[in-house]
Amino acid sequence: MHSKNRHRARGWALLLTACCLVGIWILPGMAHAQDGSMEGVPSPGNDVGDAPTSFNNFGVAMTAYPAGGPPGVLANFPVVASLPAPPSPDGYGLCHSAQSPSFLGPAPLPSKSGEQDADMAPDADGPTNIDPLTDTADRDGHDDGVAFPASLPHCSPVTIFVEGWIGVVGAAPEYYIEAWFDWNRDGDWNDGQACGCGSDEWAIQDWPVTPDPATGHFSASIPIVPCHPVSETDPLWVRVTLSAVEFSPLGAQWWAGGKPSALFCLVDGETEDYYLEPEVEFVPEPGTILLLGSGLAGLAGYATLRLSSRRTLR
Ligand SMILES: [Ca+2]
Ligand SMILES: [Ca+2]
Ligand SMILES: [Ca+2]
Numbered sequence: 016m017h018s019k020n021r022h023r024a025r026g027w028a029l030l031l032t033a034c035c036l037v038g039i040w041i042l043p044g045m046a047h048a049q050d051g052s053m054e055g056v057p058s059p060g061n062d063v064g065d066a067p068t069s070f071n072n073f074g075v076a077m078t079a080y081p082a083g084g085p086p087g088v089l090a091n092f093p094v095v096a097s098l099p100a101p102p103s104p105d106g107y108g109l110c111h112s113a114q115s116p117s118f119l120g121p122a123p124l125p126s127k128s129g130e131q132d133a134d135m136a137p138d139a140d141g142p143t144n145i146d147p148l149t150d151t152a153d154r155d156g157h158d159d160g161v162a163f164p165a166s167l168p169h170c171s172p173v174t175i176f177v178e179g180w181i182g183v184v185g186a187a188p189e190y191y192i193e194a195w196f197d198w199n200r201d202g203d204w205n206d207g208q209a210c211g212c213g214s215d216e217w218a219i220q221d222w223p224v225t226p227d228p229a230t231g232h233f234s235a236s237i238p239i240v241p242c243h244p245v246s247e248t249d250p251l252w253v254r255v256t257l258s259a260v261e262f263s264p265l266g267a268q269w270w271a272g273g274k275p276s277a278l279f280c281l282v283d284g285e286t287e288d289y290y291l292e293p294e295v296e297f298v299p300e301p302g303t304i305l306l307l308g309s310g311l312a313g314l315a316g317y318a319t320l321r322l323s324s325r326r327t328l329r
């Protein structure tokens with residue numbers, strides 16, 4: 016082998032070794048990913064989030080609140096993962112290999128779907144995760160690994176239930192859950208401590224999860240303290256991520272739900288974004304029927320808030 020080629024091959028070997036060690040891979044021509052199992056049809060290679068972002072490939076603003084507009088709070092979340100989109104203030108969107116074997120979700124089958132990018136087809140689900148031109152988000156398939164409590168009361172501890180599957184034979188015994196909550200509803204996850212009482216916007220930091228060695232399944236009920244400096248009744252964008260690496264040692268450019276470069280993804284895991292909307296629910300008091308002045312019967316009770324989402328609640 017020519018010494019220059021040998022030198023280059025050694026360089027790639029060292030790079031690959033480094034990528035495996037830190038759980039990050041360099042995108043191998045992300046814009047032209049191919050999957051032989053799809054008979055040569057271009058196939059999406061990465062799992063990306065589906066929160067709205069104004070840093071997209073169409074150069075148009077998207078709305079964080081209310082989702083879909085009319086224009087209110089601008090969306091600045093790090094979502095689109097690769098070039099030529101510009102970086103958000105918190106970098107590019109998190110991405111994991113869609114072919115890697117670990118994911119969030121209740122079923123022991125692959126429960127994540129790949130896409131070219133958040134706003135670029137092809138997408139294994141059909142529609143892209145987000146459509147900047149129509150200000151539409153939250154369209155990724157398989158956002159199914161998180162169960163939120165019925166409410167997120169201000170400054171009161173609750174638990175977030177997360178489950179999934181770790182399918183790497185001989186994997187490190189621990190994987191890690193991260194979660195970000197846009198507590199101050201300003202369209203990003205970078206505000207740290209937004210109340211005196213509650214969790215950081217990076218509310219779940221490197222929470223270790225260990226799979227059952229026989230099945231690969233894991234689950235965890237992870238404590239957080241919700242914080243609502245604006246209003247408990249406003250909707251909320253949340254990101255939850257499973258990865259083989261801890262984010263704390265990677266540096267501050269990873270601490271707001273994004274990554275510092277468009278040129279790589281995390282190898283194993285999945286990212287799921289959720290739009291939680293509190294809804295007013297009438298709770299009747301048991302056994303109480305009132306006779307109103309008009310002669311009609313009515314129930315005594317009270318109004319309460321209950322979160323709703325396209326996804327699971329408990
Ligand atoms: Ca999933
Ligand atoms: Ca979603
Ligand atoms: Ca998708």
Ligand SMILES: [Ca+2]
Nearest residue numbers: 197203204206
């Ligand atoms: Ca925020």
